[in-house]
Amino acid sequence: MAVSINYKGLNFRQAGELLKKAAADGEKQINLFNVNGQRYIAAGLKGNFFINIHGTPGNDLAAYMDGPEIFVMGNAQDGCCNTMNSGRVIINGSVGDIAGYAMRGGELFIKGNAGYRTGIHMKEYGDTVPVLVIGGRTGDFLGEYMAGGIIIVLGLGMEPCDEIVGNFCGTGMHGGVMYIRGKINPHKLGKEVKSVEMEEKDYILLEKYLKQFCAYFNESLHIIEESSFQKIVPFNKRPYGNLYTPH
């Protein structure tokens, strides 16, 4: 059974209590209506259930979340999936800055664009590998200080003057991988990363997440499949290891 919560006029504390209670009651589908600006939605929630969000959720959506799946009919703001542990967030719109900040597991799919510092300090451990797929373009500092995980940028729906990623892409990156559709100008890359040839295993991995992406947002897979991708990886696991101590 689905349950609905009207967020109109609620502050984030009141709203959070209602959502927490619905989750504790074992609801499997929770619909949030008239959401506008409430922070920390689903922060720290554990379990196996769905949350549908109608409106514009506030900062730190799904922060520390561990398990649930969220679908947002609209845009999300800054800090989406901050330090998320597991679960899935699907944004049928764009997001603000630092999406996927320190994300350590789970999946974030964004139909539109993402802001500055997307995927900053994402990390992975063992089989727990966070995945961030952006349908549009991103701002500067994509994957800054990235320590693990997978970032995929598709550049769909761009205007001729737009660029798929901003400057300083992968600055300080020391783990994980980014796949960026098309060619990007070498000056966009940070000092700590390089572009390498795609291999068979990369295409297998991409196909898996692109199929998901296309299913969520009704995109056609072949448009994406027909394009080339650039794979970006770090030179080194510890780029600043000798910053203060000589070799």
Added chain:
Amino acid sequence: MDSKNFRIPSGCSICGIMNKKGRVFSGNDIIQSIALMHERSNGLGGGFAAYGIYPEYKNYYAFHLFYSDKNAKEETEHFLHQHFDVILGEKIPTRKIKSIKNPPLIWRYFLKPDSKRILLSDIEEENDYVFSCVMKINTYIKGAYVFSSGKNMGAFKGVGYPEDIGDFYRLDEYKGYIWTAHGRFPTNTPGWWGGAHPFTLLDWSVVHNGEISSYDTNRRFLEMYGYKCALQTDTEVITYTFDYLVRKQGLSLETAVKIVAPPFWSEIERLPKKEADFLRTLRYVYSSLLINGPFSIILGMSNGMLALNDRIKLRPLTAAVHGEFLYVASEESAIREICPQPHRVWAPKGGEPVIGFLEK
């Protein structure tokens, strides 16, 4: 004004609304928008700038003043009568609000500069004369602070949450074509009535989220041109910088933006020679006016509104347009609170200004 030594380490919120046709609307929208971002401030400062609110006195300079006591008021009024024709002086109407404590005396004056005094002085421009009077009051009269000095506009600010400050000043009763607002979360500087945003000079007003690490470099440069930074807050240098670059140096707003938030040298190298040379020249000549540190600002002026981020976007900013309206805010939800389905919503890049001018 006795809480100058009060410090709490910890974002801010900003928002602005402009009607491009110059049609006026009440302060309710801006209060509702800034109130949605309540969590971004901590009750130590809130304020508004409003343009178009004094149509019946639009040819006079509207001074808003804080006085800590009656002596400051007497001394200031004596100064005002010496330098201006005082058309009207009155208390700014306020409401009693439980959460707003210990307000200073708050007065406004509609002033016409004394033309004989201007002729006798070495100042040519009326604006410069008014500017020098503002600087004199703020520097030399103890306990007096001019927090607004433009024509047909005004700032309203204080210690409290912005929605309470808006209620305190009865902004629902005013109508303007541009409104900006600020909710404060003071970091490096004290929370006091004068330290609340906006910071204004003549028609300029600035609301700011962030901190300026180049404050002293900027201040030292501006002081050479008569600007006195007396308010213990980094934001005032932004107001003075735009006044200097645009009003005094005659540069366009777009050029001023390239000075305060210039492209990186590495970016300049990649541009066509002519453009690169121009940007290099700006960086050399006005190097002391580069504003460093994280910021998002909204600059209000009588003919428009400008919103700008630092070059690497260390503070949030969202813009939207709908019909005759331009909106900017720290958070998209603050715009949607008063305009649920804007025609277009976007996130400006760092250093890329959003500029709205009134359509003539």
